[in-house]
Amino acid sequence: DADVTQTPRNRITKTGKRIMLECSQTKGHDRMYWYRQDPGLGLRLIYYSFDVKDINKGEISDGYSVSRQAQAKFSLSLESAIPNQTALYFCATSDLGEYNEQFFGPGTRLTVL
Amino acid sequence: QKEVEQNSGPLSVPEGAIASLNCTYSDRGSQSFFWYRQYSGKSPELIMFIYSNGDKEDGRFTAQLNKASQYVSLLIRDSQPSDSATYLCAVNPIHAGGTSYGKLTFGQGTILTVHP
Numbered sequence: 001d002a003d004v005t006q007t008p009r010n011r012i013t014k015t016g017k018r019i020m021l022e023c024s025q026t027k028g029h030d031r032m033y034w035y036r037q038d039p040g041l042g043l044r045l046i047y048y049s050f051d052v053k054d055i056n057k058g059e060i061s062d063g064y065s066v067s068r069q070a071q072a073k074f075s076l077s078l079e080s081a082i083p084n085q086t087a088l089y090f091c092a093t094s095d096l097g098e099y100n101e102q103f104f105g106p107g108t109r110l111t112v113l
Numbered sequence: 114q115k116e117v118e119q120n121s122g123p124l125s126v127p128e129g130a131i132a133s134l135n136c137t138y139s140d141r142g143s144q145s146f147f148w149y150r151q152y153s154g155k156s157p158e159l160i161m162f163i164y165s166n167g168d169k170e171d172g173r174f175t176a177q178l179n180k181a182s183q184y185v186s187l188l189i190r191d192s193q194p195s196d197s198a199t200y201l202c203a204v205n206p207i208h209a210g211g212t213s214y215g216k217l218t219f220g221q222g223t224i225l226t227v228h229p
Contacts, residue, residue: 104156
């Protein structure tokens, strides 16, 4: 079984809809991250969390919110989806070690029409 | 200047050749460095990380780090068509209490094509 899972894997939605992307992990890591990837723009950090009570904004948090329901679960919400949020979204995890190796989930391809 | 820059590519090498991927970074305090491989439409996969100056070898992959020059590279020996992917360099600036703590900064990636 995969260590980091994301649901859904693909989603098509309409402008203005609320959508939630979910991430679960069995690696026992404390840190979790949400990234989006767009062609030519690389990976950009949306939000990150070092534990259940610690949530931080990344470089592109506007239009997004997150919830850390448990150590193993970290959800990303788009309150009112817009077309420029069409992208590939990745969840990642890392442990508390100093080197901060991050391990990625399989990704969610989101299309906002 | 971008925080992490990679050779722009795309890079094309023949099967069996050595592929050399380069990355420079701007934060002199950076402590650990990663190479991820990403196939089209898939998630990044960690293939190497290095934190000490010098070389680190793992099978056909060698990571090289030179902190004085703020340079990290990945060599792929005996390149195979299955190595064709985008390679992402990532840097971890460890500044406990600083704004970069616990986050990686990624380069834009270099597309590698290995042709038979």
